[in-house]
Structure formats: structure tokens, C-alpha cells
Amino acid sequence: MLLRLVVRLIGAGVTLAGTALLTFILIHAVPGDVARVIAGSKASPEVLQAIHTRLHLDEPVWRRLGWHLSDLAHGDLGRSYVTEQSVAEAILIRLPATAALAGLAVTFWMLIAIPLGALTARHPGGWVDRSVLVLSTLSLSLPAFWLARMCQYWFSYKLGWFPVAGFRGFGHLLLPAATLALLFVGYYARLIHTHMAEVLNSHYVRAARAKGASEGMTLFRHGLRNAMIPVVTVLGMDVAGLLGGVMFVENVFALPGIGTLAVQSVFNLDVPVIMGTVMFSAVIVVGANLVVDLLYGWMDPRIRSA
Incomplete structure (x- = not known):
């Protein structure tokens, strides 16, 4: 290890x-x-x-x-050509908005995807299973910027349920985070369904049922935990996709995050800021994959002993 x-x-x-x-x-x-x-x-x-x-x-x-x-x-990201502000300082100022958006989006999609995946694995072929399949296809097909614009138009402009743009409190994050979650929830629900259905048909789950284990214990203790191992791996690889989605959503909803900073720096040809935001994102992606490796070893004893 x-x-x-x-x-x-x-x-x-x-x-x-x-x-x-x-x-x-x-x-x-x-x-x-x-x-x-x-x-x-x-x-x-x-x-x-x-x-x-x-x-x-x-x-x-x-x-x-x-x-x-x-x-x-040496850990020095330099200074912006345009504003002469330290790039590290500019990133740290915008980090809370980006972290809050990404964290809330992941929370939303996991709270929805895990129960949906478990439910459809337990009852395959029903209307919920077919609906999740359609949602998964849509979430993989819809561009992030288009979905963000549509959600902003309908839920902010037309219905007035959420603020249109800006970042002045938790309420301004709900619609952007829900929009970002929609891009992933269908895919992850389907992924959990696939692996959980395979686990529920395995010999050790059948043995647990034969020993009198309740359906709930079989589903969550044996099924969900083992099904989440490949899901955690995919989640680590999807950090790059999450950051890309964050960039589009931040710019559509005018959130003062790192994604907005990156886009502005490209238009300004601000080389230090472009380099800084790209390298910061690269560190996040690489770090997430290292964490996933450690989690994988903790969840699967076969990896620990390798």
C-alpha cells in the first residue's frame, strides 16, 4: 500500500x-x-x-x-498582469463561493442518486427504473451552460423562486447547486443501480439472505457498501468534470468564484491568473484521485493487502 x-x-x-x-x-x-x-x-x-x-x-x-x-x-503563483493582485490571494478570496457551490451540488446529487440507485436495483424494470434511465441519458447529453441558462430563465426570471444572479447568501446557491447536481444525478443513480444489482445477485448476499438477514440489512450493509466501491472511483475521476460544470454555472449565475476568475483571465490574456487557476484545478483533481486511492484501499481489503 x-x-x-x-x-x-x-x-x-x-x-x-x-x-x-x-x-x-x-x-x-x-x-x-x-x-x-x-x-x-x-x-x-x-x-x-x-x-x-x-x-x-x-x-x-x-x-x-x-x-x-x-x-x-516554490509555490509562487505570481501577480496578475491586469490588477497586479497576488494570484494566490485572488484564488483564496474566490475559493469559498466555489467550494460552497461544489459541496452543495455533490450533497444534492448524492442524496438523490443513492436512494434512486438502491430503489431501482431492488425493483428493476419499474417506472422509476425507466425514469432514471431517461434522466441519466439527459444528464449526459445536456450542455452545462444550456441547462444553467434554462434553469435561470424558468426558475428565476419566469417563476421568481430564486435570485437571478449574485452571491449574497445561501439562497443564491440553491439554484446553481441544483443545476449542477442535475448534470450528474441521473448518471450516478444509474451507476449505483448497475453495481448494486450485480452485488445483490452475488453469492455472499444470497448466503446472508439464507441465514435470515433482513432485506434492509442485506440491501444497505452488504449491497450498498460494496456497490459504492466503484462509484467512489468514478467520483474521483469526475472531479475534473465537476470543476468544468462549476465554471459554466458560476459564469451564468455571476457567482464570484474561481471559475468566473478563470474565464475573465482568459479574456484579459492574464497569463499568471490563467496559470494559477489551471494549476489550482490540477492540484484539486490530482489530490482527489489520491484520496480516492486511499478510500478504495479502506473500502476494499484486497487493495490494502496488495
Whole structure:
């Protein structure tokens, strides 16, 4: 188990280094001049040159790449070209909104998906099972930005049940979190259904029933716990998809989160902020997969003994 963790940590370091390198290359492949974004379209050549000199934009790309990688290795995300604010500070200021949105969305979809998956596994072929299948197909097909716009239009503009945009309290998170949860709840309900149906037909569950175990104990103690092992693995891999959904939902509902910061930085060609938000997201994704590895070992004794 320890060797497995060490190998994963080395792999995580390589992944983060590769992410930083690829992000830097892609940013500099995009046409545009951040100096013109800062100074405006009518700025004189002298002003533009002064900005280029101040931000070291005239230096060779390979040298700037070396500076960025060195700063990242020391935990320094740099300062924004546009606002001159520390990138780490900008991310930390917006982290509570993003964490609250993601956490509430995961809570919503798990509170719905787990009972639905267990119910449909226990009673396959019924109307609930067919409804979950349709919901799963829709959740995989609908784009996040379109679903967010539709939910905002109907539940905020038309019905007035929720605030349209902004972040001034818990009530402003309910609709964005529910929208984000809708993107995943059908898929996870179906995933739990599939694995739980397989577990309920296994020999050890049949043996538990033969020994007189109640249906509830069989369903939750034996069925749900074992069915959740592959679900936890998929959940770890879905962190990247969750962050992508958060970015779209934050921008539609004007939430002051990291996703909104990332989109604004792309429009401003703000290289340090783009690098900072991408690397922060990469650390979250890699860290989540490491945690899933540990949870997998705790839930499955076969992994611990490997």
C-alpha cells in the first residue's frame, strides 16, 4: 500500500509539471497582446512598449517559461498582469463561493442518486427504473451552460423562486447547486443501480439472505457498501468534470468564484491568473484521485493487502 502511494505521488508530480508546461504553451499560442488589454486599444506604441518591458513580455518564451516553472516550484503563483493582485490571494478570496457551490451540488446529487440507485436495483424494470434511465441519458447529453441558462430563465426570471444572479447568501446557491447536481444525478443513480444489482445477485448476499438477514440489512450493509466501491472511483475521476460544470454555472449565475476568475483571465490574456487557476484545478483533481486511492484501499481489503 505504501509503495502504491509513493508511485502515485511521483505520478502526481509528473502530471502537475506536464500540466504547467502544456498550459503555458497553449496560452502563448493564442493571438493577442495583454499590453493592449491593459492600456486600451488607443494606447500609443510608447505606452505599449513600457508595459512590455515592465511585464518582461519582450523576453524569449523559453526564458519566461523557466521563470514560471521556477515560481510554481516554490509555490509562487505570481501577480496578475491586469490588477497586479497576488494570484494566490485572488484564488483564496474566490475559493469559498466555489467550494460552497461544489459541496452543495455533490450533497444534492448524492442524496438523490443513492436512494434512486438502491430503489431501482431492488425493483428493476419499474417506472422509476425507466425514469432514471431517461434522466441519466439527459444528464449526459445536456450542455452545462444550456441547462444553467434554462434553469435561470424558468426558475428565476419566469417563476421568481430564486435570485437571478449574485452571491449574497445561501439562497443564491440553491439554484446553481441544483443545476449542477442535475448534470450528474441521473448518471450516478444509474451507476449505483448497475453495481448494486450485480452485488445483490452475488453469492455472499444470497448466503446472508439464507441465514435470515433482513432485506434492509442485506440491501444497505452488504449491497450498498460494496456497490459504492466503484462509484467512489468514478467520483474521483469526475472531479475534473465537476470543476468544468462549476465554471459554466458560476459564469451564468455571476457567482464570484474561481471559475468566473478563470474565464475573465482568459479574456484579459492574464497569463499568471490563467496559470494559477489551471494549476489550482490540477492540484484539486490530482489530490482527489489520491484520496480516492486511499478510500478504495479502506473500502476494499484486497487493495490494502496488495
